[in-house]
Amino acid sequence: MEFNVKSGSPEKQRSACIVVGVFEPRRLSGVAEQLDKVSDGYLSNLLRRGDLEGKAGQTLLLHHVPNILSERVLLVGCGKERELDERQYKQIIEKTIHTLNETGSMEAVCFLSELHVKGRDTYWKIRQAVEAAQGGLYTFNQLKSRKEEPRRPLRKLVFNVQTRRELSLGEKAISHGLAVAKGVTVCRDVANMPPNICTPSYLAEKAKALTEQYENMSFSAVTEQEMAELGMNAYLAVSRGSEHEAVLSLIHYQGGPSDQAPIVLVGKGLTFDSGGISIKPSANMDEMKYDMGGAAGVLGAMQALAELNLPINVIGALAGCENMPDGKAYRPGDIITTMSGQTVEVLNTDAEGRLVLCDTLTFVERYEPEAVIDVATLTGACVIALGAHASGLMSSHNPLAHELLNASEQSGDRAWRLPLWDEYNEQLESPFADFSNLGGREAGAITAGCFLAKFTKKYNWAHIDVAGTAWRSGAKKGSTGRPVPMLTQYLLNKTQAGTND
Numbered sequence: 363m364e365f366n367v368k369s370g371s372p373e374k375q376r377s378a379c380i381v382v383g384v385f386e387p388r389r390l391s392g393v394a395e396q397l398d399k400v401s402d403g404y405l406s407n408l409l410r411r412g413d414l415e416g417k418a419g420q421t422l423l424l425h426h427v428p429n430i431l432s433e434r435v436l437l438v439g440c441g442k443e444r445e446l447d448e449r450q451y452k453q454i455i456e457k458t459i460h461t462l463n464e465t466g467s468m469e470a471v472c473f474l475s476e477l478h479v480k481g482r483d484t485y486w487k488i489r490q491a492v493e494a495a496q497g498g499l500y501t502f503n504q505l506k507s508r509k510e511e512p513r514r515p516l517r518k519l520v521f522n523v524q525t526r527r528e529l530s531l532g533e534k535a536i537s538h539g540l541a542v543a544k545g546v547t548v549c550r551d552v553a554n555m556p557p558n559i560c561t562p563s564y565l566a567e568k569a570k571a572l573t574e575q576y577e578n579m580s581f582s583a584v585t586e587q588e589m590a591e592l593g594m595n596a597y598l599a600v601s602r603g604s605e606h607e608a609v610l611s612l613i614h615y616q617g618g619p620s621d622q623a624p625i626v627l628v629g630k631g632l633t634f635d636s637g638g639i640s641i642k643p644s645a646n647m648d649e650m651k652y653d654m655g656g657a658a659g660v661l662g663a664m665q666a667l668a669e670l671n672l673p674i675n676v677i678g679a680l681a682g683c684e685n686m687p688d689g690k691a692y693r694p695g696d697i698i699t700t701m702s703g704q705t706v707e708v709l710n711t712d713a714e715g716r717l718v719l720c721d722t723l724t725f726v727e728r729y730e731p732e733a734v735i736d737v738a739t740l741t742g743a744c745v746i747a748l749g750a751h752a753s754g755l756m757s758s759h760n761p762l763a764h765e766l767l768n769a770s771e772q773s774g775d776r777a778w779r780l781p782l783w784d785e786y787n788e789q790l791e792s793p794f795a796d797f798s799n800l801g802g803r804e805a806g807a808i809t810a811g812c813f814l815a816k817f818t819k820k821y822n823w824a825h826i827d828v829a830g831t832a833w834r835s836g837a838k839k840g841s842t843g844r845p846v847p848m849l850t851q852y853l854l855n856k857t858q859a860g861t862n863d
Contacts, residue, residue, distance in 0.1 A: 363499065364518045365492055365540065367532030369525060372430075372473060373400040377520075379423075379434040379467040381458055383474055384409070385443040386416040393473040393522075397435065401428045405437070417441060418450050419457045423465055434467060440477060448774055451479045451487065455494040462516045463499070469518035475532075476524055484528045485535045488521050490774060492539030493546070493847065495519060500547060502554045502840060541669035542773075542850050546843030548572075549662030553833065553841035557634035557651040562601075562609040562682030565631050565657055569611040569680055572661065576668045578617055584610035584725070594721040596700045597683065600714045603638055603691025604684035610722060613664050613678035617671065623732040624675035625856070627664070627849065628722050630715045630738035631657030631682040638685045638711030639693050652841065653715070655832030656737035657681060663849035670850075672857045677729055681722045685714045697795045701725065702817055707795035715740050716799060716813045723817040733762050733822045735852075736814065737845060738829075743806025745830035752778040753845055754827035756811035762822050766852055775847035777826065786812045 372380055372393050383391040388409040390398055398405040404427055408414065414422045420439030427435045438458050441450055454474065462470050475487045499516075503509045523532050552560060552568055566583050573579040586607045589598050601608035611631075632653035636642060642650065657680040664678040692698070696708045698717070701724040706717065715738050726734055744754040753770075755777040757763035763779055770777040789801035789809050797816070801809025811825050831844045 363495065363516060365536045366520045367488065367523060367529055367536060368520055369523050369529060372397050374431065375471045376431040377469060377471045378432070379436055379462060379465065379470040380432045381436045381438060381470055381472040381474055383440040383477055384414055384416040384437050385440050388414065388416055391440070391477065393476060394437070397427065397430060401430055404428050414439060418454060421457065421461045434465065436461060438474065446477060447480055448482060451477065452490055452494050452774065455491045456498045459495045459498040459516065468516060470516065471520045471522060473522045475521040484523055485531045488532050488535035489539040491521065492536055493543050496543035497546060497843070500550060502551065538670070538854065541666045542847050544669055545662035545666030545846045545850060548665045549658045549843045549846050550841040552661060553652055553655050553658040560633050560651065560654065561606040562631065562633055562684060563606065565633065565654065565680050565682040566609045566611040569613050569661060572665060573613055578615060579668060580614045582612045582614065592701060592725065594701045594725065596698050596706060596717040597721040599692040599696065599698050600685050600717050601683045603686040603688035606684045608683040610725070611680040611682060615664060615667055615676045617673050618675045622675050624677050624729055625853070626677045626679060626726045626729055626731045626734045627660045628679045628719065628726065628734060628736040629657030629660030629681060630654065630719055630740065631680045632715060632718065633682060633684050635685045635714065636687060638691050638714060639687050640710045640712040641687055642712060646835065649833065649835060652833040653739050655739045655828055655841065658841065659737045659828065659832065659845050659849065662843060662846040666846060666850040667853055670854070672853055674853060674857050676853065679722055679726060681718050683718050685711070704816065705795040707792040707798040709798045709800040713799045716810055719814055720817045723814060727820050731821050734818065735824045735826065737826045739832050740827045741807045741810045741829055744827040747807055748778055748830055750830045750834070752776045753831045754807050755779045755824065756782050756808065757824035758782060758815055758818065759822035759824065762824050765855065766824055766848065769852035769855055770848045773847035773851040775845050777848060780808050780811065782808065782811055782815055
């Protein structure tokens with residue numbers, strides 16, 4: 363979809379549809395009042411008759427409003443004016459896009475970007491609207507034999523700003539929003555792909571294809587043979603039960619000078635997780651194709667980064683693997699020597715993501731990174747702790763944690779920090795190895811983070827657990843594209859391109 367920004371009066375817009383807000387109780391927004399005045403009270407008369415209360419998400423489509431050049435006017439309920447916050451604003455935009463797509467309006471001018479949202483400026487409102495619009499139009503129908511298409515889909519959306527001075531800010535917001543939205547789409551497409559198609563080698567193919575689109579990107583991969591030579595025994599142990607060989611895919615983005623230390627994004631890429639010998643219950647096991655949500659998120663963030671062409675060096679590592687039960691599969695009770703030389707007693711083969719990640723985190727030491735951020739659908743415990751609203755954030759470096767939390771608030775892709783206190787390490791103690799791969803039921807998300815922290819002593823590190831946020835279950839089952847917005851905002855902020863000055 364095409365997006366533009368302009369500054370003009372609503373009554374002078376010659377469009378298929380113009381979109382304005384109405385607050386509770388039956389109170390026109392400032393822009394709607396202008397239309398009401400030009401149309402000799404047409405809108406206010408409708409509200410007095412009770413056609414629209416103004417509750418958040420309500421819509422009323424009007425045709426041929428007197429003295430208005432546009433063919434249609436869409437009134438959108440915005441709730442109580444003083445209570446309009448970020449969450450409600452995004453919901454309003456999503457409902458607006460859905461409604462416009464059903465009206466047959468192929469283009470529209472939206473004045474909702476002029477609404478006052480607590481603590482948010484024009485840049486934020488337009489960027490969030492672009493991301494919400496693109497997300498609302500997303501479909502995954504590649505594998506359906508019959509594809510339903512909207513009869514006349516919305517193709518162009520223009521955001522209106524109050525002054526011409528805000529035009530450049532609006533254009534910047536559209537540019538950033540489209541880059542993030544493209545990254546989110548890439549993430550969702552790969553994550554939604556079934557595990558018989560999306561294997562570790564498929565992840566590698568997608569990563570390589572991305573790098574071939576941009577001059578400042580390159581691709582490399584670490585095969586199982588190379589992993590064995592490097593001593594990545596924990597990674598290989600998880601892969602042993604699968605017919606699909608593990609592949610560590612590396613996307614190199616060179617936007618900064620060659621001597622600039624890179625930021626490394628590591629994504630857990632379990633393309634299917636059966637639990638291995640410690641097999642999972644059959645209910646909802648199909649959703650374990652989303653256990654590569656971390657790798658999909660990193661791939662999406664690298665896509666957004668390339669679109670933005672930021673002056674920074676970043677490496678994306680997609681730790682592709684599959685965890686299956688087989689005669690060759692690793693077992694509870696096994697003791698594994700990791701690439702770092704530390705030994706791990708396996709108590710549960712369904713705590714496999716941390717074994718794949720620990721060797722990957724050791725591998726990326728060679729890049730002497732400024733920071734390493736791993737993203738993983740790591741623990742059901744994180745879902746219990748934070749639900750589907752916030753990703754779990756853990757870090758051994760306070761400045762990095764604060765940067766990520768700031769990015770999460772700016773992007774609306776929320777995260778919440780959990781502690782990594784030494785006391786939790788007691789739960790990982792083993793009588794036979796340096797430590798075990800499981801810390802018990804209590805604080806399961808934190809002990810998983812503590813496990814990973816043992817392999818990150820040589821750089822600044824953060825861990826993002828997206829087990830509750832990477833996908834939805836139920837009727838709207840599918841990838842959410844998170845945490846692409848947070849990661850992209852973090853990278854924007856690192857280059858100062860994310861500021862609105």
